[in-house]
Amino acid sequence: MTDTAVQPAASGKPGFFTTQTMQKAVAFVVLVALLAFFSAFASNFATGANMVGIMQATAVNGVLGVAVTFVIISGGIDLSVGTMMTLTAVMAGIILTNLGMPLPIGILGAIASGAFMGAISGAVIAKLKIPPFIATLGMMQIARGLALVFSGAKPIYFNDTPNYGLLSPESSISKLIPGVEIPNGVMIMFIVAIIASIVLNRTIIGRMIFALGSNEEAARLSGINVDRWKILTYAICGGICGIAGLIVSSRLNSAQPALGLGYELDAIAAAVIGGTSLAGGRGTVIGTIIGAFIMSVLTNGLRVMGVLEEWKIVVTGVIIIVAVFIDIVLRKKA
Amino acid sequence: MxxxxxxxxxxxxxxxxxxxxxxxxxxxxxxxxxxxxxxxxxxxxxxxxxxxxxxxxxxxxxxxxxxxxxxxxxxxxxxxxxxxxxxxxxxxxxxxxxxxxxxxxxxxxxxxxxxxxxxxxxxxxxxxxxxxxxxxxxxxxxxxxxxxxxxxxxxxxxxxxxxxxxxxxxxxxxxxxxxxxxxxxxxxxxxxxxxxxxxxxxxxxxxxxxxxxxxxxxxxxxxxxxxxxxxxxxxxxxxxxxxxxGRELADQHRATGTGTAEEVLRVEGLNRGAMIRNVSFALNRGEILGFAGLMGAGRTEVARAIFGADPLDSGTIHIHGREQKIATPADAVANGIAYLSEDRKHFGLVTGMSVRDNVTMASWRRFLSSGLFMQDDALGKVAEEYVRKLKVKTPHIHQETRLLSGGNQQKVVIAKWLLRDCDILIFDEPTRGIDVGAKAEIYRLLEDLAAQGKAIIVISSELPEVLRLSHRIAVMCEGRITGELDGRMASQEDIMTLATQRSSAAA
Missing domain, CATH: 3.40.50.300 (P-loop containing nucleotide triphosphate hydrolases)
Incomplete structure (x- = not known):
């Protein structure tokens, strides 16, 4: 949540219906409408098992979406989030399975390696002045290649780390509250989203990211060390990709080195559907999470209705264009 | 034919x-x-x-x-x-x-x-x-x-x-x-x-x-x-x-006083390509130094170079008598130099952000708890204080700055640098895009700031503005300072003569 929603309008804060809250509201309404539509017309949709499936499917894209939201708000783009996720999963596999180290080290290793690679992308962009699109296109291939090299192009299984399932398929919360079968991976996504939201709205990191994305030159001329904050932004993005890597490999109980391509586009789509502006300076984490849910509800719902898999891809494309069009219309009104 | x-x-x-x-x-x-x-x-x-x-x-x-x-x-x-x-x-x-x-x-x-x-x-x-x-x-x-x-x-x-x-x-x-x-x-x-x-x-x-x-x-x-x-x-x-x-300026308000004798900024032998050629000058506490010249004379370039926004080929910058290396705007700000660009929307303001965030932007690091979290209440208070002090007309401090008038946007930028404790303020066309009434207010504000001991450079293409504000006037032409005039006595003709003096004539 942004601070607009938390504080009462009476204190002189802008009203509730800012463009950003509007965009989130629109995304939320679309999500509810989709849920209602599929519940009404697809008989097997509104079942507990199917809902868990939808959430499972959302977790990875949601976390990657949050990662890329940071970068997009800062006025950049990161095409490497998908293969970066794979590389970090492979790193976890090497640490846990090949080196036999304890789980916490594996978790830290995955996140740290993502942050490190992200920082390299950020440095290339900030110091070498290479456009983010190109720099992260390069990083996408570098991460993909490294994942294959490090793993020997073979999956790494986590059979020696029995607790690895805690990172995704298991549902710890069902032990506390019986009947609530939310997988841990989804809970992790929500925790990541909450922390990310706090970082973006309450800390100097977030404030800098918004300033960079809104007007980098003005920020520079205000004496802000733009390069350093840019590098940090990409490092945060990479670190969150590490979390996605842990979730996806936990669900598959293996690090699959060939996985990852295409995930970056879904993540960017989730952010865009959720109202994050590719021009930078605008966006919310909650919007991105809603965007990720819209995508997986759509995919799942169409599948349950028996629509061909291929058509679902077409519909997703249409949704992205419509979402951006709504964004443009709302912004003109504001 | x-x-x-x-x-x-x-x-x-x-x-x-x-x-x-x-x-x-x-x-x-x-x-x-x-x-x-x-x-x-x-x-x-x-x-x-x-x-x-x-x-x-x-x-x-x-x-x-x-x-x-x-x-x-x-x-x-x-x-x-x-x-x-x-x-x-x-x-x-x-x-x-x-x-x-x-x-x-x-x-x-x-x-x-x-x-x-x-x-x-x-x-x-x-x-x-x-x-x-x-x-x-x-x-x-x-x-x-x-x-x-x-x-x-x-x-x-x-x-x-x-x-x-x-x-x-x-x-x-x-x-x-x-x-x-x-x-x-x-x-x-x-x-x-x-x-x-x-x-x-x-x-x-x-x-x-x-x-x-x-x-x-x-x-x-x-x-x-x-x-x-x-x-x-x-x-x-x-x-x-x-x-x-044309118009006679006899009845126009002119700068009074001269500032103090305490030197705050001195630049020596600045060079940058063809746009800055051997520029030297000094600026005192409490003084308003006008930079006059025609468009493209190199005034903005000098300002940007002093501010570390563009690299210099050669030359030294002395702050309070000590030579300082200024390679980036961050260095300049750390030395108390602020640059207020004529193009506020691109270089001065983050227009999509609020008055509060713009006023506090250069000072965010001072408002952190645990070194990380923004103390938004404190930011709000200090922003309110400057909005009051500079009489910024805005419905509230959360208003996006793009919705303010030109004069009020300028005040927000000024507030940003005052809050950052900058004592050398370089104004590039301070009243461009600002209507006549608000202009007078900006002029008074600049005079107040000088009276409070700030050292101020005003770059302006409007001769009446330069004459109205400056204690001293440096005139530039083709990257050189072609002359310095006493602001209390100079005429528009004096300035124009220096501003059109070609290098060939001087050489």
Whole structure:
């Protein structure tokens, strides 16, 4: 949540219906409408098992979406989030399975390696002045290649780390509250989203990211060390990709080195559907999470209705264009 | 085809009116151009020269008045229509496609075709371009890429392009601003040739000696009005300057006092390419130092260099008597230097962010708890305080700054630097885009700041503004400081004389 929603309008804060809250509201309404539509017309949709499936499917894209939201708000783009996720999963596999180290080290290793690679992308962009699109296109291939090299192009299984399932398929919360079968991976996504939201709205990191994305030159001329904050932004993005890597490999109980391509586009789509502006300076984490849910509800719902898999891809494309069009219309009104 | 200057002028503009929201840019302006003459158009920045020429070239539509070509009334709804009548303009910034060749640029959109009109006849393209260059007596390879040429040669390509449209009227907007001596001579030779061929040239310039050299007549404009047309050869430079600045300033408020003797900033021997040449000056506590000069004189460049926004070739910067290395804006800010750009929307404000965030932006690090979390309540309080102090008109501190008026945006930027404790404030065109009432308020604010001990540099192209504010005035021309004047005694004429002093005259 942004601070607009938390504080009462009476204190002189802008009203509730800012463009950003509007965009989130629109995304939320679309999500509810989709849920209602599929519940009404697809008989097997509104079942507990199917809902868990939808959430499972959302977790990875949601976390990657949050990662890329940071970068997009800062006025950049990161095409490497998908293969970066794979590389970090492979790193976890090497640490846990090949080196036999304890789980916490594996978790830290995955996140740290993502942050490190992200920082390299950020440095290339900030110091070498290479456009983010190109720099992260390069990083996408570098991460993909490294994942294959490090793993020997073979999956790494986590059979020696029995607790690895805690990172995704298991549902710890069902032990506390019986009947609530939310997988841990989804809970992790929500925790990541909450922390990310706090970082973006309450800390100097977030404030800098918004300033960079809104007007980098003005920020520079205000004496802000733009390069350093840019590098940090990409490092945060990479670190969150590490979390996605842990979730996806936990669900598959293996690090699959060939996985990852295409995930970056879904993540960017989730952010865009959720109202994050590719021009930078605008966006919310909650919007991105809603965007990720819209995508997986759509995919799942169409599948349950028996629509061909291929058509679902077409519909997703249409949704992205419509979402951006709504964004443009709302912004003109504001 | 040498025409004698005939009775019917080539171009005749009468009673031309043009208003923009809030400004009467042109009021009953007249102008005429004969075939085979060079007619200089002079006036201070904002006198209306460019607006008038934009009307002649079909860019703007006049609100009133009449334009005749060869005695026939015409309308010029588009630049294309003007071109069809033989009117072309060479802009100060050239509009060429850098990756195309000279020939391709000249005939862009009108390429000769072959093979059922599918293919461009590159050979003919080159031949035609070569023919035009030959007519101009210039030596340019039609197949050379424009991006690799000097500005002078690019300009010649633009002129060739105009001639390819059979231009009879050629408007040149400060054509020598980026040329060296030899290139200027070369350009003048080309212009003489055009004259001989009956082309009428409108020559917009600030440089007196060029007018003497090349122009047959001079028309002076001031504040959107026609002032006078004079023969160039028989008119004294001082007369032209006087006509340009016009209004007497006897009753105008002038700066009082001189600041203190405590030196805050001293720069020595700054150099950066052709834009900053051996610039040295000092600034004292409590002083307002005005930087006057014409557009492109290098004033903004000096400010940006001192602020660390652009790298210097050589020179030293001393703050409070100690030499400091300033390589980035962050270094400058750490030394208490603030730069307030004329282009607030691009360089001063983050327009999508709130008043609070903009005011506090340069000081965010001071408002952190645990080194990470923004203390938004404290930010709000301090922003409220500065909004009150500087009388920023905003419904609340959470208003996005893009929704504020120009004057209030400027105050937000000022607040940002005051909060950051900067004591050297460099204002670049502090009242650009600000209405008259708010201007007076900004002036008072600057005077208050100086009285409180801030050291202030004001770069301004408006002479009355420089004279109104400055204790001391540095005048720049072509990257050099050509003179320093006492702000309490200087006249507009003094400034204009220094501002138009060419380097060749000084050397």
């Amino acid at each position: 040498t025409d004698e200057p005939s009775a019917v002028p080539l171009v005749e503009m009468r009673g031309v009116e043009k208003s923009f929201p809030g400004v009467r840019a042109l009021q009953g302006v007249r102008f005429d151009l004969r075939s085979g003459e060079v007619h200089a158009l002079m006036g201070e920045n904002g006198a209306g020269k460019s607006t008038l020429m934009k009307i002649l070239t079909g860019v703007y539509q006049p609100d009133g008045g009449e334009i005749r070509i060869d005695g026939q009334p015409v309308t010029l709804p588009t630049p294309h229509a003007a071109q069809a009548l033989g009117i072309s303009i060479i802009h100060q910034e050239l509009f060429l496609m850098n990756h195309l060749t000279a020939a391709q640029n000249i005939f862009i959109g009108r390429e000769p075709r072959k093979g059922l009109g599918i293919f461009v006849d590159e050979a003919k393209l080159k031949r035609d371009a070569a023919a035009i260059f030959k007519r101009m007596k210039v030596d340019i390879d039609p197949g050379a890429e424009v991006g690799h040429m000097t500005v002078a040669r690019q300009q010649l390509v633009e002129i060739a392009k105009a001639l390819s449209y059979n231009a009879r009227v050629l408007v040149m907007d400060e054509p020598t601003s980026a040329l060296n001596e030899t290139e200027v001579e070369h350009l003048f030779a080309v212009i003489e040739d055009l004259k001989a061929n009956g082309v009428g040239v409108v020559y917009i310039t600030h440089k007196m000696d060029e007018v003497k050299r090349i122009a047959d007549r001079v028309t002076v404009m001031r504040d959107g009005q026609y002032i006078d047309t004079l023969p160039a050869a028989q008119t004294a430079m001082s007369t032209i300057i006087q006509l340009m600045v």
